[in-house]
Amino acid sequence: MSNNFRLDSGGEINRTERISFKFNGKTLFGYKGDTLASALLANGIHLVARSFKYHRPRGFLGSGSEEPNAIVQLHKDKAKTEPNIRATQIEIFQGLEARSQNCWPSVNFDISEINNFFSPILPAGFYYKTFMWPAKLWEKYEYFIRKSAGLGISPTKRDPDLYDHKYYHCEVLIIGSGPAGLTAAMIAAKSGKKVLLVDEKPEHGGSLVGANSEVTNIDNKRPKEWIQKTYSELVKIKNIKVLNRTSVAAYHNYNYLIMMQNLTDHLNENDKKNKIRQRLWKVRAKKVILATGSIERPMIFDCNDRPGIMLSSAVRKYLNHYGVKCGNSVVIFSNNDDAYETALSLHGKGIKIKAIIDIRQESQGDLVNKCISLGIKILWKHTVVKAEGHKKINAAIVMKLSNDNNSVVGNKIKITCDLLCVSGGYTPAVHLFTQSGGKLAFDEKKFYFYPYKTSLDQLSVGACAGIFNLKKIVHDTYIKVNTFLKTNIKNETVVADYKSGGFENIWLLPSNKISGKVKSFVDFQNDATANDIKLALREGFKSIEHVKRYTTTGMATDQGKIANMHALGIISDISKTKMGELGTTTFRPPFTPLTFGALxxxxxxxxxxxxxxxxMHYWHKDNGAKFEDVGQWKRAWYYPMNNENMYKAVQRESKAARECAGILDxxxxxxxxxxxxxxxEFLNRVYTNAWSKLGIGKCRYGLMLNEDGMVYDDGVTTxxxxxHYIMTTTTGGAATVMSKLEDYLQTEWPELKVFLTxxxxxxxxxxxxxxxSRKILEKVVKNINFEDQKFPxxxxxxxxxxxxxxxxxRISFTGELSYEINIQANYGKAVWEKCMEAGKEFNITPYGTEAMHLLRAEKGFVIVGQETDGTVTPGDLQMDWIVSKKKYDFIGKRSLYRSDTMKEGRKQMVGLLTKDPNEILEEGSQIVAEIKKSPPMVMLGHVTSSYYSPNLKKSIALAVIKNGKNLKGKKLYIPMKNKVIEVIVSDAVFWDKEGSRLNA
Amino acid sequence: MLEINSTINESRNFNNLLMEEKTPILKLNLRGKINNNDFTSNVGKILGVILPVEVGSIVSKGYLSIITTGPNEWIIISNSKENNDYQLENVLFETISKNNLGAVTNITDQFTIFSLVGSGALEILSKSSPFNFDTLPNNFSAQTLLNNIDITIVKKDNENIDLLVRRSFSNHLWCWLNDSARFL
Incomplete structure (x- = not known):
């Protein structure tokens, strides 16, 4: 049999541009405009994947994002490889490589298909029950469970592609460019509003794409021509932007939507270079019109997952849009008139239709009558009870339905075929509507959920609102959108109409076999069957959410687009609960998967x-500084010379700062x-100490508390x-302090006339x-008298x-004589260089934050955030001296007099000296009074800062310890992994207690 | 004379976009109560304008532009390198700050100003700023985020925009602008 299933003519593919691609290592050909699915089908390939659990052969079910079966691995490259890509959405390009996943050694012969034979003992939830015992074997089980979990292979190298983001604001966002979306877009665009129209597919037209042009006619035009005319009119209007290949992933509250636009995935490799692959759009729309269409339902019968069983609308699209016939010998199985349009399309292309199996008693629809007039055989009130074949369907077994539709009667009829088109009716695509918080209602006659209530400024039109007739869609869209946008655009569209027959729904079709012998798949990708759902109900799971999780129905990468309705229907039938009362599972974003790159x-x-x-950043960089992140700042950490490590560099820098001169940014x-x-007065209220008497030209250190009395920030204010004052804050606390103080001024102290900048x-x-340092400053700043008395x-x-x-x-964080020059930032580097030049004769040494930390620790100065952690009061830091007893109030004062903050024995800051002066403690180490052989031990506190001091020639540390104030001289222990370090509690000031150096 | 080191000091031309750092110019922050007549009349006399009230609004007079950055807060920007001296600061400080009518603070180097000129100006901002520029009239300003960095946008028109960014963030933002401009 020929492998060429491409029709000689027809379709919207570009037959002049032939494209070669590889599937499972084999080179194949398609045309520009093909999806991977249409190209494979054109090559006669239906078997493309294996199911997750039973490794059953799987082909194509649909033609778009609803596809549950045909998921493949794209690209071989370890950086670009991508799993779980729906073949129905990938446009082929020169050099595309795809392969089947979840199979070994090949999709044709998959060893793991043995699972299918064991399926009777592998029902839903078997792993919850099976791997519970014996408990000690869990680690063995876990190995195999983890190995079998997941689908496809993740990339192992850095993603080389480029992605970006875009924010967009519009007055009207229309999602979906089918007949309803295009109609709505035309109305909105003509109204002069700023409009954004998006569609996830490469082409616009929605359900009209692939429609039978003999049946469907708008404005006396074929669907294709109407789409082209409408689109070309739209893009001429300046206030509308139209995006294709753009899928709305999430619809959040306040009409905030996330969408992903594919920009280059469809291009040849050479054309992709240096271009953005995908763009994430963050859209805020005043109004949203949902025209997301509907999803055709499959039929649930035994072995309904065989390759070659496809949705009727998908077959029609492959035929009319891609020029591909999905089979040569076709059976159609339906419960509505829509499948008859497919029959007419197939018949029109000369493809043999063996029979149409219809579960209805009859239909007087125009399309049905047309099929009858063409001599197409219709078996009314019949159902397919089984699909035969293994890697592809070869026959449908058909039986007559009983009058009550609960069973089958009569003899089996075997109809050989290589394609079974199924149509179980349509489900409005309400996913985005529910994501936005909209409430659904269930139509008990038409068997679907439709948008019911929303609190947002949004509108659903077309099939997603439960309207499937084209004429009604256009008419209804005009009325609704005109009202929604307060416009009055006249509907001049002429749509050919035809009479449609009824619709009959059976969620789970009856079989001639006992239930246990039937494999009727509900969730194709996760291999969840109708029997699994029945089992869950028997085991007491009643909530749809519980059944979903127990059976994994609707939890595959297609998010239950195909499975959910049938799962609900089966539960409804068995539990005798109305569908509307059951509700739906939560439709969560993303509607279709997003790449991490796009996010x-x-x-x-x-x-x-x-x-x-x-x-001065580039001076530091040019002089070999290593940087550390402090908040968002890049701060010079240390300046290694001659391959020094950090320890050696810091020792050198801190020694130089004490003995000669140091310079810090x-x-x-x-x-x-x-x-x-x-x-x-403002400063009096902000800081714990008093400020009113600070003289002009003087500086003072201040400690700022939070409302809970805990140290929040500190710094010197001049x-x-x-x-007029200038306050300094910690580096990391600058923004929050500014914000807090501004907040206080605006909300708590509006009476204060104070302005902050x-x-x-x-x-x-x-x-x-x-x-x-003084000599250096004297050389740099000429007009200041630096004498001690003049400039104390x-x-x-x-x-x-x-x-x-x-x-x-003249302030000091090192304990040395120290000056800070503040100058306009653009002159900072020049002044730094001037100081370096002036200090050359004094061996001036740039030092980084690490040496600064060491120097201040020698002096016992705290760093907020290092010695404090939001639970430390001034008293805990042994800084009671800075808390004014006289002031009426300051932030946190009340909390300082709470019993807990006043109690004895709180953790208090102390110094620590190691017994071995060369032993450097690890910051964060726990401190105990008594060593036990094994934990737990009573922990008294922890080390907050620890260094080897080159100036004191011994190890020093700061720590917070319970009752530390009263433990001076006491021996404590620090248990480490392989040793215990003995320490003595000391004063926290190790260097120049008298302050003679900074006052020098 | 000390050498000036502005952060970027360069100009880049991309598809539909010319970006450059504007030469550092005098910027003063002015704070005061708009309902304080002494404050507004003194400022008005010195600057020769009535202080705008609406946040984001801009008035220009001579070589000065005054941007309302918040209730009771303005930035005064000199548009001329020649008038980039301490004189205006001194006059305002002596009149407003010293008399406790408000606060005048020199913030010349607090902000770097990038000029974006071309049809890609708004396009590049939309890549990382959630602000709705459709709502921003010409000759108006807005404070928002760009690439997570606080910025003030001065929109002269759709193709001529100034960005005021804190100096310390300016190099990062400049790198981001250069990166993003490649994909316009």
């Missing part, structure tokens, strides 16, 4: 997280300009003028410390460097 967009590599740089500290007549980025801060510790002066104003503060 991430360009937020990869250097754009993974945003970064901030100081004005402190630009990252938060800086807030505070002005106003109540500025002093009084620049009578009512963030100037963090305006100033570069160069901190020079060490015994020679904790004071400020305005200076000028080369005609540029700067502020110089």
């Amino acid at each position: 991430v967009g360009r937020n990869v590599k250097q754009f993974f997280d945003i970064t901030r740089e100081t004005p 402190a630009s990252t500290l938060g800086k807030i300009d505070i002005q106003g007549v109540d500025a002093s 009084r620049l003028g009578e009512n 963030s100037v963090t980025d305006h100033f570069a801060t160069v901190s020079v410390c060490g015994p020679h 510790h904790m004071s400020f002066n305005e200076g000028i460097i080369d005609n540029i104003k700067c502020r110089v503060m």
